[in-house]
Amino acid sequence: MSSQMKTWPAPPLSTSSKRSTTKISKTYRQASTLFLTRRLPESLTTMLPILEYTPDSLDPPPIYSANKITRIKVWSLYLTILNAICELPPDEGKQNFGNFEFRALVSKVRDGTIWDEVIKNGYGGLEGNVDTEVVINLATLLLAHSRSQKINQLRLESYLSSRSEAKNNQAEKYQNHSRRQSIVDSSGGLEPARELNSLVKVLELYTLHVLLRNNEWDFAREVITVSSILDEDRREAFLEALSTLQAEQREIQQKDQEEQRLRDEKLRRDAEELLKLNRDIEQKREEETKLKRLMRYKVTEPDCATESTSKLCQNPSITSQNKQTTPKKSSLHPTTHSNKAAAPPKSAPISLYNRSQIILRNIYDLISTSAGNIKMQPLLMLKIMAFVCSLFYVFRKRDLRYKMMSSWVKFKQTAAMAGKVSYL
Numbered sequence: 001m002s003s004q005m006k007t008w009p010a011p012p013l014s015t016s017s018k019r020s021t022t023k024i025s026k027t028y029r030q031a032s033t034l035f036l037t038r039r040l041p042e043s044l045t046t047m048l049p050i051l052e053y054t055p056d057s058l059d060p061p062p063i064y065s066a067n068k069i070t071r072i073k074v075w076s077l078y079l080t081i082l083n084a085i086c087e088l089p090p091d092e093g094k095q096n097f098g099n100f101e102f103r104a105l106v107s108k109v110r111d112g113t114i115w116d117e118v119i120k121n122g123y124g125g126l127e128g129n130v131d132t133e134v135v136i137n138l139a140t141l142l143l144a145h146s147r148s149q150k151i152n153q154l155r156l157e158s159y160l161s162s163r164s165e166a167k168n169n170q171a172e173k174y175q176n177h178s179r180r181q182s183i184v185d186s187s188g189g190l191e192p193a194r195e196l197n198s199l200v201k202v203l204e205l206y207t208l209h210v211l212l213r214n215n216e217w218d219f220a221r222e223v224i225t226v227s228s229i230l231d232e233d234r235r236e237a238f239l240e241a242l243s244t245l246q247a248e249q250r251e252i253q254q255k256d257q258e259e260q261r262l263r264d265e266k267l268r269r270d271a272e273e274l275l276k277l278n279r280d281i282e283q284k285r286e287e288e289t290k291l292k293r294l295m296r297y298k299v300t301e302p303d304c305a306t307e308s309t310s311k312l313c314q315n316p317s318i319t320s321q322n323k324q325t326t327p328k329k330s331s332l333h334p335t336t337h338s339n340k341a342a343a344p345p346k347s348a349p350i351s352l353y354n355r356s357q358i359i360l361r362n363i364y365d366l367i368s369t370s371a372g373n374i375k376m377q378p379l380l381m382l383k384i385m386a387f388v389c390s391l392f393y394v395f396r397k398r399d400l401r402y403k404m405m406s407s408w409v410k411f412k413q414t415a416a417m418a419g420k421v422s423y424l
Contacts, residue, residue, distance in 0.1 A: 020062045021070060024050050028074055035077065040084055041096050047078050051121055061121045072133045075122060079137045082109055086145045112142055112151035128162030132198035135159055139205045149213040156206040160229075163199060199229050208241055217246055 027050050034043035051074070053061040063074055085093065085105050093102040108114050115138060123129040135156070142152040203223075211220040224230065224238045374381045394400055 020065050021067065024062055024066050024070055024074060028070075028077060031077060031081075035081055035084070040081060040088075044081050044085070047074070047081065050074065051078060053121060060124065063122050064124060068131060071122060072131050075118060075131075075134045076137050079114075079134075079141050082114065083141055083144065086110075106145075109141060109145050110147055112146060112155070114138065114141065115151070115155050127158055130159065132163075132195060132202060136198065136201055136205065139202070139210065143205070143209055143213070149210050153206070153210050153214055156202065156210060160199075160202065160206065196229070200234060203227060203229050204238070207238065208245065212245060212249075217242070217249075 027046060031043045031046040034040075034046060050062040053059070063071060066074065082105065085097070085102070086109050088096070088102075090102075093106070096102070097105065108117070118134060118138060119125060119127050119130060122134075139152055139156060143149070146152060207220045207223050211217075211223070221239065221242055224235060224242065227235070230238060
């Protein structure tokens with residue numbers, strides 16, 4: 001991955017490099033002041049000229065020629081600014097940087113391409129030359145904002161493998177050289193013991209954070225066991241911390257499983273209660289249907305009795321004929337008893353309730369039949385209305401009303417005389 005990046009020769013120690021270091025220090029102070037006042041766009045704009053390079057130019061960025069302490073300070077501030085930008089709410093970030101630039105900055109961190117930018121611009125594409133403190137900041141930044149830790153894992157593995165041999169040589173040199181030679185070298189580098197502590201910190205991030213986020217517990221234990229960076233005390237502390245984290249992880253998983261089981265149990269109970277409620281509602285509906293049928297049956301029973309009696313009421317001539325024929329037979333044959341025995345039994349008198357039901361039923365049937373006929377024959381309604389209007393028109397004439405009233409009086413007198421004659 002690092003072999004495809006642009007590389008530059010080692011930075012020369014000259015007057016121009018000193019002027020570049022002075023410029024970088026001044027830029028660093030300005031960007032720090034802007035960052036402390038939460039002016040993130042201005043702080044980022046101030047930092048970019050010393051960190052980026054022009055693709056058409058053969059010269060590296062100014063940060064490439066800075067000493068180690070300055071490089072660490074500048075890259076740490078740059079990564080801190082990016083972390084603050086990623087923590088901004090989306091609306092505020094788009095308002096401060098613009099939609100496109102804000103998304104590009106956040107994607108650079110989340111996708112892990114910030115590693116390539118630091119290695120290419122600050123260390124000439126040589127991944128093994130990246131300062132350990134900068135690696136720690138990069139790994140921490142990706143741990144906080146990257147969606148997946150696979151890229152972080154690959155970068156740390158590549159860095160540790162490239163530094164493993166250098167660490168062994170540096171530790172041997174630290175043990176053999178005198179105290180005066182091991183404190184600070186002429187190029188501004190840190191002492192080997194401090195560098196070793198930084199490598200231990202990188203290994204801690206790799207084994208106890210990145211690998212665990214990728215759910216590689218066994219591999220993390222194996223790396224801690226065989227690592228040459230750790231001494232026995234640190235190895236034991238790392239293994240103990242790993243065991244503690246694994247126990248906590250198992251406890252969290254058990255708690256999550258218990259909560260999931262409780263949620264499933266609650267859902268099952270709710271489903272059973274809903275099913276029981278539906279069964280109760282269905283049973284209640286069936287009972288109401290049966291009750292309605294029973295009430296309808298009880299209502300229709302007196303109707304059946306009244307229908308048989310209504311037939312007798314509708315045909316009174318039959319009963320009158322029976323009454324007229326029986327006395328004749330009795331007058332012709334007064335001594336016979338067979339006619340008395342053959343006389344039909346008297347029916348029970350119809351109650352007022354049954355009579356009212358018969359009348360209402362007949363009225364309802366008449367209205368229903370009329371409504372049906374009107375629907376079937378719309379012209380019939382027009383004929384009825386015309387007939388009623390004609391009656392109103394006829395009754396408006398006084399002479400015609402007088403003739404009809406006199407005719408009605410004559411009809412009643414004739415009917416009364418006919419009744420008297422029939423009675424005699």
